Amino acid sequence: MILGDVHGMNQSLHELLDQMSYDPRHDTVLFAGDLLAKSTHSTSISVIDFLTKQHKVDNRETLFPVRGNHDHMIVQWRAWREWFEALTIPHASDAPRLFPATASLIRSLVAWSTYGNILEGDVVPPTSQGREFLQLLEAEWAIARVEEDVDPEEYVEVARKRARGTWREKWWDRIPLPGKGEKNQQWRLFGDHYWLARDMTSQQATYLTSLPLVLHVPSLHLFVTHAGMLPSDPRLSPTDRRQPLAHKPALSTDIPNAAEGHFHIPVASSDIPALRFRQESALLTDVPQNTEPFTVLNIRSVTKKHKVTRKGDKGTPWSKLWNAQMRACRGFDGELSRNEDARKGKGKDKEENIDLPCYPATVVYGHAATWGLDIKRWSVGIDTGCLYGGKLTALVLRNGTASGLGIGEFDGDEDEAGDEDDEGNEDEDESGSRPRRKKLRFGDPGAGIDAKLISIQCPDLDD
Numbered sequence: 001m002i003l004g005d006v007h008g009m010n011q012s013l014h015e016l017l018d019q020m021s022y023d024p025r026h027d028t029v030l031f032a033g034d035l036l037a038k039s040t041h042s043t044s045i046s047v048i049d050f051l052t053k054q055h056k057v058d059n060r061e062t063l064f065p066v067r068g069n070h071d072h073m074i075v076q077w078r079a080w081r082e083w084f085e086a087l088t089i090p091h092a093s094d095a096p097r098l099f100p101a102t103a104s105l106i107r108s109l110v111a112w113s114t115y116g117n118i119l120e121g122d123v124v125p126p127t128s129q130g131r132e133f134l135q136l137l138e139a140e141w142a143i144a145r146v147e148e149d150v151d152p153e154e155y156v157e158v159a160r161k162r163a164r165g166t167w168r169e170k171w172w173d174r175i176p177l178p179g180k181g182e183k184n185q186q187w188r189l190f191g192d193h194y195w196l197a198r199d200m201t202s203q204q205a206t207y208l209t210s211l212p213l214v215l216h217v218p219s220l221h222l223f224v225t226h227a228g229m230l231p232s233d234p235r236l237s238p239t240d241r242r243q244p245l246a247h248k249p250a251l252s253t254d255i256p257n258a259a260e261g262h263f264h265i266p267v268a269s270s271d272i273p274a275l276r277f278r279q280e281s282a283l284l285t286d287v288p289q290n291t292e293p294f295t296v297l298n299i300r301s302v303t304k305k306h307k308v309t310r311k312g313d314k315g316t317p318w319s320k321l322w323n324a325q326m327r328a329c330r331g332f333d334g335e336l337s338r339n340e341d342a343r344k345g346k347g348k349d350k351e352e353n354i355d356l357p358c359y360p361a362t363v364v365y366g367h368a369a370t371w372g373l374d375i376k377r378w379s380v381g382i383d384t385g386c387l388y389g390g391k392l393t394a395l396v397l398r399n400g401t402a403s404g405l406g407i408g409e410f411d412g413d414e415d416e417a418g419d420e421d422d423e424g425n426e427d428e429d430e431s432g433s434r435p436r437r438k439k440l441r442f443g444d445p446g447a448g449i450d451a452k453l454i455s456i457q458c459p460d461l462d463d
Contacts, residue, residue, distance in 0.1 A: 001020060001022075001027065001028070001029050001030070001394045001395065001396045001397065002029075002030040002031070002032060002224055002364050002382065002394060002395045002397070003016065003029060003030070003031050003032065003382070003392070003393075003394045004032055004366045004382035004383045004384060004386070004392060004393045004394070005032065005033065005034040005068065005366040005367065005369065005383045005386065005387070006031065006034065006035050006036075006047055006386065006392065007034055007035075007036070007037060007038050007039050007044075007070070007386065007387040008035070008036050008037060008038065008039035008040065008043045008044030008046075008047050009039055009043065009047075009386050009387060009392065009458055009459075010043040010044075010046040010047050010050070011043070011459070012386050012392045012456065012458045012459070013047060013050075013392065014050075015392075015456055016392050016394055016454070016456045017029075019454060019456055020394060020396060020454060024054065024057040024062045025057060025058065027062065028061075028062055028063075028064065029062065029063050029064070030064045030065070030066075030215060030224050030364075031063070031064070031065035031066065032066060032068075032224055032225070032226055032364060032365055032366035032367075032382060032383070033065065033066045033067055033068025033069070033071060033225070033226030033227075033297075033366055033367070034068030034069065034070045034071060034226060034366060034367065034383075035047055035048065035051065035065055035068065035071055035208075036048055036070060036071055036074060036196055036208075037070040037071075037073070037074065037192050037193055037196060038070065038192065038387055039387055039461060040461075041192065041195055041196065041199070044192070044196055045196070045199060045200070045204075048196075048200060048204045048207070048208060049204065051063055051065060051207065052201075052203055052204045052207045055207070064215055064224075065211050066211060066212055066213060066214060066215050066224055066225055066226055067208070067211040067212065067213055067226065067297070068226040068227075068297065068366065068367065069226060069227070069297040069298055069367070070193065071208060071211065072293065072297055073186060073187075073193040074193045074196050074197045074200075074208065075197075075205075075208055075209050076186075076187075077187075077193050077194050077196075077197035077198075078197040078200065078205050078208075078209070079209075080176065081134070081197055081198060084130045084134065084174060084175075085130045085131040085134060086130060086131075087129075087130035087174065088128055088129060088130070089128055089130075089170050089171065090128050091126035091127070091128055091167050124136070126167040130171070130174075133168075133171045137159075140159075141155065141190055152188065152189065152190040152191060153178065153188060155190070156188075156189045156190060159172075160172050160175075175189060176189075213225065213226070213293055213296045213297065214229070214284060214290075214296055216280060216281065216284065218273070218276065218277045218280060220362070220397065220443060220449070221276065221280065221359065221360070221361040221362060221443060221444065222361065222362050222363075222364065222443075223280075223283075223361060223362070223363045223364070224363075224364050224365070225296045225363065225365055226296060226297055226365060226366055226367050227295070227296055227297055227298050227299045227300065227310075227365060227366075227367040227368075228295075228296070228299045228300070228318045228319060228322070228363060228365045228367070228379075229283065229284075229287075229289075229290045229295065229296055229299070229318070229322075229363060230287050230289050230290055230295070230299075230302070230308075230318060230321065230322070231245060231283065231287070231321060231322050231325040231326065232244070232245060232246075232287060232321075232325060233287055233288055233289065234289075234302050234306040234321070235306045238325055238328070238354060238356065239354055239356070242286075243286075243287075244279055244282035244283050244286045244287060244358075245279070245283075245325060245329065245356045245357075245358040246356060246357070246358075247357060248275065248279075248332045248357050249275050249278040249279045249282060250278070272332070272359075275332060276359050279358060279359070280361050283361070289308050292308075294308065295308050297367075298310040298367075299318050300312040300317065300318065300367070300368055301313075301314050301315040301316055301317050301318060302315050302316050302318060302321060303315035312368060312370060312371065319363075319374065319376055319379040319381065320376075322363060322376075322378060322379050323376045323377055323378050323379060325354075325356065326360035326361065326377070326378040327360070327377070327378070328354045328355055328356045328358075329356050329357075329358040329359050329360045330355045330356065330357065330358075331357070331358075331359060332357055332358075332359070333357070359444075360378050360444075361378070362378050362379065362380065362442065362443060363378070363379045363380075364379075364380045364381075364382060364395055365379070365380075365381055365382070365383075366381070366382060366383035367381075367383055368381055368383055369383045369384070369385040369387070369388065369390070371383075372384055372385065372390075373393065373453070373455075375440055375453075377441065380395055380440070380442075382394070382395055382453070384455060385458075386458035387458070387461070388460075389458060389459065389460030389461070389462070390458060391455040391456060391457055391458060392455065392456055392458050393453055393454070393455040394453070394454050394455075395442075395451065395452075395453055396451070396452045396453075396454055397442065397449055397450070397451055398449070398450040399448060399449060399450075438452065438453040439451065439452050439453075440452070440453065
């Protein structure tokens with residue numbers, strides 16, 4: 001089973017697992033990222049605590065999350081904090097020292113209501129230790145929050161400006177700026193990512209840092225990633241020989257090296273399964289955009305200038321590009337389209353009316369709550385906005401045949417109409433506390449994979 005964005009909604013997570021009769025002795029759960037943040041601090045800590053303690057049962061891995069963009073921000077803050085705390089910046093020997101020790105001052109600051117007068121008088125003694133400076137900033141922020149309703153971004157901006165020309169300036173120079181443009185939601189000091197990074201245990205931080213950006217399950221011809229991935233480099237024609245889907249991979253006994261942040265669940269090296277494994281692996285290593293963390297953590301669309309963007313209303317949704325090319329797969333005996341316009345990447349023929357020597361694969365992803373349940377033949381978006389009072393959704397996969405997962409020749413014709421959104425077939429009404437369930441097609445034709453979506457209603461945090 002694969003779960004959509006949890007965002008620290010701990011109660012909803014366990015309610016959904018209960019609805020699916022989750023048994024860690026037999027079931028495997030994959031997560032499409034954004035495990036933490038944006039809900040409450042305590043519930044996010046509960047989620048990472050559950051994952052850290054329960055990811056392995058009887059020496060068997062049972063929980064396989066990928067990292068989402070919010071999880072990634074927490075990892076970055078944790079790494080930055082460890083670096084910053086170890087810093088030493090000597091201060092001038094003649095600097096005013098009106099208090100005996102910074103550590104004792106910090107303890108006093110939290111209790112003193114006269115903090116404002118101390119700051120205005122600029123009598124806080126310099127510190128040469130990064131750990132002490134962070135403690136000082138956090139104590140000051142705690143008092144500011146008690147005294148008045150302060151926006152953290154405005155507070156940080158003012159504090160940074162006030163530090164100019166003082167001993168604090170060298171420290172603030174080492175604190176990252178929030179960023180603009182594509183990075184406008186990153187590096188917010190005193191935001192929820194910062195506090196989660198601070199308050200996680202070492203074990204929890206190590207586990208979160210260890211999570212891959214992409215899970216590859218060759219037996220299901222499945223990728224799980226947070227935001228999505230591309231079937232080819234959009235700067236080239238899909239039929240360009242440099243594209244992984246535009247040529248039959250070479251059979252070799254060597255297992256291709258995984259790109260950093262990608263995790264492959266192995267497959268046996270024999271003929272078509274091995275070739276498919278190599279071709280699917282090449283999507284992660286040979287499509288340049290898929291090797292960049294920004295893509296798999298943030299992509300929603302591709303612009304007319306072939307740039308990856310996190311904006312859903314700019315360009316072409318990546319899932320449309322993915323499904324168009326997966327629909328063009330004709331097996332390894334297929335040939336590249338001889339259509340000259342398609343080969344040169346002109347017009348609609350760049351994405352449609354082509355034949356490719358490949359087999360299709362499916363991507364399951366989260367990230368796009370505004371798109372809701374986004375079901376296409378070869379991609380399934382399962383972020384249904386639990387954080388915003390929507391639903392938490394899981395894609396449950398079971399092998400319905402005794403012969404395995406269908407790895408024979410594939411001609412692609414069965415799914416020519418499969419690129420349109422397909423909500424599947426409801427087999428249970430949504431009423432009361434009962435989950436909503438929908439069946440859908442998944443994987444190779446004839447593979448016998450029973451795929452069902454199950455959703456539960458999440459509470460509205462604003463109520």
